[in-house]
Amino acid sequence: EAGVAQSPRYKIIEKRQSVAFWCNPISGHATLYWYQQILGQGPKLLIQFQNNGVVDDSQLPKDRFSAERLKGVDSTLKIQPAKLEDSAVYLCASSQFTGTREETQYFGPGTRLLVL
Amino acid sequence: DQQVKQNSPSLSVQEGRISILNCDYTNSMFDYFLWYKKYPAEGPTFLISISSIKDKNEDGRFTVFLNKSAKHLSLHIVPSQPGDSAVYFCAASSSRQGAQKLVFGQGTRLTINP
Numbered sequence: 384e385a386g387v388a389q390s391p392r393y394k395i396i397e398k399r400q401s402v403a404f405w406c407n408p409i410s411g412h413a414t415l416y417w418y419q420q421i422l423g424q425g426p427k428l429l430i431q432f433q434n435n436g437v438v439d440d441s442q443l444p445k446d447r448f449s450a451e452r453l454k455g456v457d458s459t460l461k462i463q464p465a466k467l468e469d470s471a472v473y474l475c476a477s478s479q480f481t482g483t484r485e486e487t488q489y490f491g492p493g494t495r496l497l498v499l
Numbered sequence: 500d501q502q503v504k505q506n507s508p509s510l511s512v513q514e515g516r517i518s519i520l521n522c523d524y525t526n527s528m529f530d531y532f533l534w535y536k537k538y539p540a541e542g543p544t545f546l547i548s549i550s551s552i553k554d555k556n557e558d559g560r561f562t563v564f565l566n567k568s569a570k571h572l573s574l575h576i577v578p579s580q581p582g583d584s585a586v587y588f589c590a591a592s593s594s595r596q597g598a599q600k601l602v603f604g605q606g607t608r609l610t611i612n613p
Contacts (some may be wrong), residue, residue, distance in 0.1 A: 425588050425603025472540055484531045485600055490542025
């Protein structure tokens with residue numbers, strides 16, 4: 384079974400530029416998550432989708448970050464414009480919907496972003 | 500506001516001995532706890548979990564203990580193997596605040612020495 388795919392793996396941009404990350408979840412997984420992991424910290428949830436609807440985006444900085452999952456499969460996360468403090472690894476995860484807390488989240492390898 | 504804390508950034512253990520990783524939390528609404536393991540350049544992978552109605556859960560060499568009164572959990576690995584060298588994250592969630600909304604600690608880097 385293929386895992387969660389993410390691209391690109393690395394990205395270097397200058398501040399005020401825009402950047403987009405792509406995620407393809409495990410086939411059949413209805414729930415998709417985007418996390419931000421700053422160096423030395425644990426992953427922090429940015430947004431959670433159930434199919435193509437947003438379940439939780441309370442920690443997404445909506446003035447510069449946006450995410451979509453139009454057809455309920457792939458997802459993109461965009462930052463516009465980027466700031467220095469956005470330098471982090473952006474992790475995508477997916478889970479098979481069970482409606483319980485025992486849904487195991489499977490993570491992709493992440494996209495490492497460096498903002499100069 | 501760090502709701503989940505792993506106060507040891509690193510831990511070094513000899514192969515074959517017991518590894519004990521610790522985690523503290525502050526949010527009394529957390530009722531489900533997980534440990535994830537992360538190798539370099541890979542995403543975290545689920546290791547073991549425990550519900551707040553239990554105080555122990557075991558899976559092979561891995562055991563998680565939960566002390567609700569102290570708001571503390573620990574992961575025991577016995578015996579430790581070189582392949583266990585990784586970063587371990589503790590995570591917690593609350594049924595009332597979103598069952599799948601995981602709050603992670605900062606991680607502990609475990610090194611198993613031969």
